[in-house]
Amino acid sequence: MSDRIYTVEGMTCGHCVASVTEEITEVAGVTGVQVDLPTGRVTVSGDGFGDEAVAKAVAEAGYTVVTS
Template sequence: MSSRTFTVSGMTCGHCATSVTEELTELPGVTDVQVSVDSGRVSVTSEQELSREAATAAITEAGYTITDWPSAN
């Protein structure tokens, strides 16, 4: 299992969090998504390392932007 936490801008409500969660859970191997609208932090657990490209595509599809992608731990 792999975990990745990053920041998404533009989320303001529960609907935003749901949209982000739905798009990310469609990615292969993703098993859990936790979204904090207040902080903009999104944590994803997956069976393999989540690529920035895949996450960016999913977040863009939901209508938002990744603003911080910290190095993997």
């Protein structure tokens, strides 16, 4: 199992956190999601999930994964 950390732009409240968590949880291979609202950091745990799938799930929730 591995953890990956993403920065998500646009989250401002608990509803945002719930939406992002719900969408990412549906990605195949994801077993856990933790969101730190003040920093916008989202830690995703699991095996076999890809960055593109997580970014797509975040977009479905209405937010954007920030890439460096």
